Amino acid sequence: MLRSAAPMLRRGMARRTSGRVKVIGAASTAVAPSSPSLPPRRTMTSGGGDRLRGSSWGESIPDEHREPDEETEGEWEGCYRKFLTPISVGSRGVEILYNPLFNKGAAFKGGERDRLRFRGLLPPRRMNIKIQKERALLEIRAEPDMIRKHIILEDIHDRNETLYHRILIDHMEEMAPIIYTPTVGQACSEFSVLYRRPRGMYFSAEDRGHMAAMVYNWPQNDVRVIVVTDGSRILGLGDLGINGMGIPIGKLSLYCAAGGIAPHRVLPVVLDVGTDNPALLKDKFYLGLQRPRLQGSAYYQVIDEFINAAAHRWPNVLIQFEDFSSDKAQTILNKYRNEVLCFNDDIQGTGATSLAGILGALRARGESPRSLGDQRILIVGAGSAGMGVAQVLYQAMIEHGRSPEEAKDCFFVADERGLLASDRLGRLSPEQAMFARDGDGGLSLREIVNKYKPTMILGMSAVGGLFTEDLIRDMAKHCDRPIIFPLSNPTSKAECTAEQAVKWTDGRCIFASGSPFDPVEMENGKTFYPTQCNNMFIFPGIGVGVTLCGAKTVTDRMLYVAAEALANYLSEEELALGKVFPNLSTIRDVSKKVAVAVIEEAIRTGQSSKLSEKDLRDLDAFVQSKMYDPIYVPLIEKRTITI
Numbered sequence: 287m288l289r290s291a292a293p294m295l296r297r298g299m300a301r302r303t304s305g306r307v308k309v310i311g312a313a314s315t316a317v318a319p320s321s322p323s324l325p326p327r328r329t330m331t332s333g334g335g336d337r338l339r340g341s342s343w344g345e346s347i348p349d350e351h352r353e354p355d356e357e358t359e360g361e362w363e364g365c366y367r368k369f370l371t372p373i374s375v376g377s378r379g380v381e382i383l384y385n386p387l388f389n390k391g392a393a394f395k396g397g398e399r400d401r402l403r404f405r406g407l408l409p410p411r412r413m414n415i416k417i418q419k420e421r422a423l424l425e426i427r428a429e430p431d432m433i434r435k436h437i438i439l440e441d442i443h444d445r446n447e448t449l450y451h452r453i454l455i456d457h458m459e460e461m462a463p464i465i466y467t468p469t470v471g472q473a474c475s476e477f478s479v480l481y482r483r484p485r486g487m488y489f490s491a492e493d494r495g496h497m498a499a500m501v502y503n504w505p506q507n508d509v510r511v512i513v514v515t516d517g518s519r520i521l522g523l524g525d526l527g528i529n530g531m532g533i534p535i536g537k538l539s540l541y542c543a544a545g546g547i548a549p550h551r552v553l554p555v556v557l558d559v560g561t562d563n564p565a566l567l568k569d570k571f572y573l574g575l576q577r578p579r580l581q582g583s584a585y586y587q588v589i590d591e592f593i594n595a596a597a598h599r600w601p602n603v604l605i606q607f608e609d610f611s612s613d614k615a616q617t618i619l620n621k622y623r624n625e626v627l628c629f630n631d632d633i634q635g636t637g638a639t640s641l642a643g644i645l646g647a648l649r650a651r652g653e654s655p656r657s658l659g660d661q662r663i664l665i666v667g668a669g670s671a672g673m674g675v676a677q678v679l680y681q682a683m684i685e686h687g688r689s690p691e692e693a694k695d696c697f698f699v700a701d702e703r704g705l706l707a708s709d710r711l712g713r714l715s716p717e718q719a720m721f722a723r724d725g726d727g728g729l730s731l732r733e734i735v736n737k738y739k740p741t742m743i744l745g746m747s748a749v750g751g752l753f754t755e756d757l758i759r760d761m762a763k764h765c766d767r768p769i770i771f772p773l774s775n776p777t778s779k780a781e782c783t784a785e786q787a788v789k790w791t792d793g794r795c796i797f798a799s800g801s802p803f804d805p806v807e808m809e810n811g812k813t814f815y816p817t818q819c820n821n822m823f824i825f826p827g828i829g830v831g832v833t834l835c836g837a838k839t840v841t842d843r844m845l846y847v848a849a850e851a852l853a854n855y856l857s858e859e860e861l862a863l864g865k866v867f868p869n870l871s872t873i874r875d876v877s878k879k880v881a882v883a884v885i886e887e888a889i890r891t892g893q894s895s896k897l898s899e900k901d902l903r904d905l906d907a908f909v910q911s912k913m914y915d916p917i918y919v920p921l922i923e924k925r926t927i928t929i
């Protein structure tokens with residue numbers, strides 16, 4: 287039985303505006319939070335916008351052409367939506383079955399099996415994506431071990447990208463910790479041993495002089511986003527060399543699922559400049575170059591050659607720098623930020639995300655965003671993340687009318703040698719020096735807390751357990767609702783756990799962490815809901831925004847408006863539960879709002895070369911229409927017809 291899904295969608299899909307939850311029409315493609323009383327969410331997008339090899343993936347289709355409701359249809363009907371422009375593929379037979387971008391496994395229809403010449407190469411029974419997803423979920427959920435779940439999901443990624451992204455989108459809260467932080471940390475640590483199939487590109491020190499040609503080995507002409515690491519600081523786990531590849535892969539999975547960039551448009555990259563990790567240098571299974579890291583100009587030449595090669599082949603590509611060690615990260619960003627479309631996620635993405643979380647926390651305290659400039663902010667860890675956050679918060683204070691001096695005075699930045707102050711000026715980076723205090727150099731964390739009574743403490747030290755009971759109890763003495771953000775990843779590096787923060791502050795803290803924590807049952811019987819302060823709330827939307835509008839650079843102000851959009855997304859209901867970030871299940875809608883804010887900022891500064899009059903009329907609908915939606919699109923064989 288076939289019938290339109292539109293009425294169900296009208297009932298079931300929700301999105302927020304200005305912190306409120308609203309029911310919206312089926313025309314929206316937003317992914318709304320699932321609810322046990324509602325039918326499974328469907329996202330409604332379709333053919334035309336997101337083109338692959340001359341055919342389509344993406345854009346909105348009118349209601350009357352929507353796919354039949356999978357709930358009520360036969361088990362192999364509805365594998366496709368009606369009226370989707372087919373994708374023409376340059377291959378046939380087994381080649382398609384082994385191409386994860388095109389493979390649909392048992393969901394290939396009969397006609398397609400004939401057309402593409404693989405009838406007989408698959409078991410006869412056909413299934414739709416819903417049944418395939420159900421089967422995958424059974425397998426994932428039956429496995430208690432997070433890394434084994436990760437392997438199962440990444441195997442699906444390697445076989446069938448459509449199914450993989452469908453699973454991520456429909457079950458984001460459950461899947462994000464498996465494919466991303468924290469499990470991706472373990473996946474990176476074991477990358478060489480777990481390695482199965484190639485994904486992404488590796489440019490090594492031995493490829494110098496060849497990179498401009500090597501980029502043409504990548505089969506896609508329209509790459510929009512590259513996430514690149516040199517593996518030198520993978521989460522808080524240090525130098526993992528090429529094993530860090532798991533990070534660009536995980537980030538780009540979120541670009542696709544949470545941001546709506548189509549999978550053929552993303553490229554994970556590792557620059558293998560060696561490793562200084564002694565264990566990897568002698569590990570017989572390690573897949574990277576077993577030599578010390580390049581240093582100085584030799585190192586920067588590799589970076590330069592790669593960036594030039596990538597920007598030459600894909601002139602509009604966004605390059606996201608990820609997990610570069612702090613001694614190089616800012617230099618690289620400063621060098622390229624005005625030359626190519628790029629940003630550093632750990633510096634700028636984390637800054638914007640933390641600002642959003644802090645604005646949410648101020649709202650939870652009943653304070654206005656302007657009160658940011660009244661805070662005393664203790665930042666623990668003066669690496670790229672810590673200094674990136676300090677910079678963005680500082681800019682936000684200036685934006686809200688504080689003078690540079692007033693703004694700087696709000697900050698207390700500490701590393702393992704204590705409070706950063708002018709006595710260390712010669713040994714501090716320019717970013718650190720900007721926040722060095724005039725006196726009290728070397729004060730310990732407890733001394734800072736007891737002398738300056740900070741209202742918030744943000745951990746980016748990569749030292750698990752650094753926020754001790756004494757420290758947090760002291761903070762809670764001086765502050766009614768202390769803001770406690772242990773942002774280091776993965777979980778083992780978190781400066782404290784949610785449970786500890788709640789216990790040591792008698793439930794008064796406002797808490798968010800880099801890696802997820804489970805809800806905490808408090809002594810008064812209430813439940814405390816920790817939220818995740820992770821740059822995943824920002825980078826997909828930035829990427830979608832700048833690539834859709836044709837921006838040439840990622841500006842600081844784009845990051846600021848992105849943070850505001852994220853902060854505004856937080857609903858009153860979430861705030862009431864103590865959350866300072868939206869539920870992960872809404873991340874696709876969050877990314878859309880972030881993208882719209884970024885595009886508006888690009889328009890304001892004349893950086894929106896790609897947008898037409900029609901696009902500008904309704905930016906929300908425009909972004910929505912361009913978001914990749916993992917559905918099975920009919921395939922046809924590409925042929926050259928000669929008469």
Ligand SMILES: NC(=O)c1ccc[n+]([C@@H]2O[C@H](COP(=O)([O-])OP(=O)(O)OC[C@H]3O[C@@H](n4cnc5c(N)ncnc54)[C@H](O)[C@@H]3O)[C@@H](O)[C@H]2O)c1
Binds near residue numbers: 520671700746
């Ligand atoms: N939640 C997020 O979205 C997010 C984003 C980026 C980075 N991070 C996390 O932040 C952490 C730091 O990242 P980074 O790139 O800045 O790394 P980094 O290694 O450059 O910085 C760590 C900083 O902590 C300082 N430090 C070390 N031991 C300390 C101690 N005992 N007391 C105080 N300070 C100490 C170091 O001197 C350094 O300044 C990592 O764990 C990373 O995973 C989280």
Ligand SMILES: O=C(O)C[C@H](O)C(=O)O
Binds near residue numbers: 520821
């Ligand atoms: O990767 C993450 O989870 C966040 C951040 O980019 C980090 O380096 O920790």
Ligand SMILES: [Mg+2]
Binds near residue numbers: 521608632
């Ligand atoms: Mg990172």
